[in-house]
Amino acid sequence: MTGISMLQSLFKYPRAALVLLAFTTVSGCATSSEIETGTTTLEKLMAAHRESLYNCSPKALANAEVAISLARFESSHGRPVAARTAMEKAKAAVRDAWKGSEDRKCLPDHDADGIPDVEDKCPLLPEDIDQFQDEDGCPDPDNDNDGVKDVDDQCPLEAGTPANRGCPIKDQDGDGVFDNEDACPIVPGPRSNRGCPVQDADKDGVLDSEDKCPNEAGPAENEGCPYKLISITNDQIQLKQKVFFQTAKSVILKESFEMLDEVAMAIVQHSRFKVRIEGHTDSKGNDKANMKLSQARADSVRKYLVSKGVDSLVLTSVGRGEDVPLDDNSTEAGRAVNRRVEFLIIEQ
Amino acid sequence: MRWLVLAVGLFAIGAATGCGPIQVSSAVKRANIAMSQAQLNGWDKDCPYEITAAEGYLAAAHDLIGRSEFGAATEFADKAARLATSTQDNAARNARTRQIRESSQKETSEPAPAFPSEAPGTGGAR
Numbered sequence: 183m184t185g186i187s188m189l190q191s192l193f194k195y196p197r198a199a200l201v202l203l204a205f206t207t208v209s210g211c212a213t214s215s216e217i218e219t220g221t222t223t224l225e226k227l228m229a230a231h232r233e234s235l236y237n238c239s240p241k242a243l244a245n246a247e248v249a250i251s252l253a254r255f256e257s258s259h260g261r262p263v264a265a266r267t268a269m270e271k272a273k274a275a276v277r278d279a280w281k282g283s284e285d286r287k288c289l290p291d292h293d294a295d296g297i298p299d300v301e302d303k304c305p306l307l308p309e310d311i312d313q314f315q316d317e318d319g320c321p322d323p324d325n326d327n328d329g330v331k332d333v334d335d336q337c338p339l340e341a342g343t344p345a346n347r348g349c350p351i352k353d354q355d356g357d358g359v360f361d362n363e364d365a366c367p368i369v370p371g372p373r374s375n376r377g378c379p380v381q382d383a384d385k386d387g388v389l390d391s392e393d394k395c396p397n398e399a400g401p402a403e404n405e406g407c408p409y410k411l412i413s414i415t416n417d418q419i420q421l422k423q424k425v426f427f428q429t430a431k432s433v434i435l436k437e438s439f440e441m442l443d444e445v446a447m448a449i450v451q452h453s454r455f456k457v458r459i460e461g462h463t464d465s466k467g468n469d470k471a472n473m474k475l476s477q478a479r480a481d482s483v484r485k486y487l488v489s490k491g492v493d494s495l496v497l498t499s500v501g502r503g504e505d506v507p508l509d510d511n512s513t514e515a516g517r518a519v520n521r522r523v524e525f526l527i528i529e530q
Numbered sequence: 531m532r533w534l535v536l537a538v539g540l541f542a543i544g545a546a547t548g549c550g551p552i553q554v555s556s557a558v559k560r561a562n563i564a565m566s567q568a569q570l571n572g573w574d575k576d577c578p579y580e581i582t583a584a585e586g587y588l589a590a591a592h593d594l595i596g597r598s599e600f601g602a603a604t605e606f607a608d609k610a611a612r613l614a615t616s617t618q619d620n621a622a623r624n625a626r627t628r629q630i631r632e633s634s635q636k637e638t639s640e641p642a643p644a645f646p647s648e649a650p651g652t653g654g655a656r
Contacts, residue, residue: 240579248586251609255594255602294627 217257217265221250224276231283233290239282246275295319314339403451404444411441412448419445419457419525424518425483432478434486442483445525446490449497456529459483459499462506464517469503477501483523498528554591554600557607561588564614573621576628580620584613 228235228246235243249272257265282288289298295308302309302319309316312332314325323331328341328348335348342349351360357370357377364377371378380389386399386406393406400407401414413420425442426435434442449455461476461483480499488494510516565584568574574581587610594603 236579240577241582244579244583245586248583248590251587251606252590259599259602 214257214262214265217253217262217269220269221253221272224250224272228276228279234283234288235279237283237290238285238288239279242275242279242282246272246279249275293319312338401448401451403447409444409448412444414448414452414527417527419448419527421445421523421525424521425479425523427479427482430475432475432482434482439486442486443490446487446492449487449492452530454530455527456496457498458526458528459487459497460506460524460526461499461501462508462520462522462524463504464520465504465507465511466517473501473503475501476503479523551595551600554595554604554607557604557611558588558591558595561591561607561610561614564611568614568617568621571618571621573617576621576624577617580613580617584610586610587613 224246228243232243249268253265253268253272256262256268286298287296289300291298291302292305293302293308295302295311297309297317297319299305301317304318304320307319307321309319310321310323310332312322312325314322323333324335325332325338326335326341326348328335328343330342330344330348332338335342337347337349340350343351346362351362352367353360353364354367355364355370355377357364357372359371359373359377361367364371366376366378369379372380375391380391381396382389382393383396384393384399384406386393386401388400388402388406390396393400395405395407398406398408400409411422413422421441423438423441425438427433428435449457459480461478461480463472463476465472477499478501480501484494484497484499487497504511504520507516507520508522509519511520561584565574565581565588568577568581568584587606591603591606591610594600594606
C-alpha cells in the first residue's frame, strides 16, 4: 500500500483516522516526556558523581553524554524509536560508567591524600599518613601534643619534652634518677652516684664511694681501710706489736701510741663492745711486784684509751702478774712473749 | 527581468540548501583537525573522556549529515571540535593529577600539593 492509497483510505474512514492520530499523538508525547525525564535523571545522576566518573570511567561517561544528546535530538525531531535506542545506549553507558567508578579511589579527593572528600574532615589539607588518626583526613603535625612537631619528635606518639627531642623522660631502673641524668639508666643506683650502683670491690661492707681503701677490706670505723697494727677477732682485739712501757714502770712509750689509737678507734666504733684490759708479766722478780706492775700497766693503758675518747664504763683493767704465761719463762724469748697487754672483748 | 528572477531564485535555493553542507563540512573539518592534533601531540592519552566524547559527537555529526540534518550535525561537529581542542589544556592538568594521586599512594607520608581548582570535563553534552 502506497502512502497515497493509505491517505485515501484514511479519508474514507475519518473515525479510524482520528483514533490513529490520537494514538500517535499520545504515544509520541509519552515518548518525548519519557525521554526528557530519563535523560534529565541520567544527567543528574552523572552530575552528582561527575568527578569520580571522569576519573575512573571517562570513556563510558563520554559515551553516555553523547547518547543523551542524541536521544534528546531524536526526541525533539519526533523520532521516538531512534530516541529510545539512543536512550538505551545512554543507560547502558551510565551503568558501565557506574561500575567502573565504584572504587573508593575514584571519588573526588581534592587534597590527594587518598581519603575521598566525602570522608575527609579536611578535604583541602592532606592527611599525614603516620599511623596516627590517619582515617580522618586531617594532618596531625604533633600527634602527642607535646609541642614538638612530629618531624622533630623522636617519640611522636608519646608526650615528651623539647629538650629530650619529644620523648618522655623515663626512669627505666626505677631508682628515682631520670634516665637523662642517670649514668646507668638500666641499673639502679643512688642519685649521689649519678644513678649508678655503688660498688664494694673489697666486699668489706663499706661502699667504694665511701671507702678510702676500696680494694682492701677494712672496717667502717677506719673508713674502709684495714687496721695496720691491730685486728679484731670474735673475742679479742689482737695487737700486731707489743705495748712498750718504760722498764719496770707503767709509762707507755711513744712508739705504742699509734697502735693504741687504733684500739681506741675500734672500741669507739663498736659501741657495744665491753673490753677487759689485762696486763701480764714474765716470771722474773717478785710475784706481788709483778702483779702490781701488771695492774698498773693495764690501768695506764685504760687511762690512755679514755683520754682518746673511749667511754670509761666499757673498759675494765686487770693485772694478772705472771699467772697466765703464754710461753716458757725460762727463755728470754718466752719471757718476752709473756710480757704483754691483752684486750679481751667480754661483751659485744 | 525573467532572468533576474531566475537568478535570484537559484541563489536563494542554493543558499538554502548549500549553506548547511558548507557549514557542517567546515565544522567537521575543524573537529578532524583538532582530533588529529590531539593524537599527534599525545594529549588524547591523558584525556580519554574528551577524546571519546569528541569521537562520539563527530560520528553523530556524520550520521546526521547522512540524514541531511545539517544544523544539528554542525552543532555536534562543533562540540567535537571543542572537546578535541580542550585536550590541549586538560592533558597537562590530568597528567599532573594522576602524578599526584600516584605519588600520594606511594609516599603517603609526604604532603601532596593541592588539587587543581578547575572542574574537569569541559564541553560536556548539554
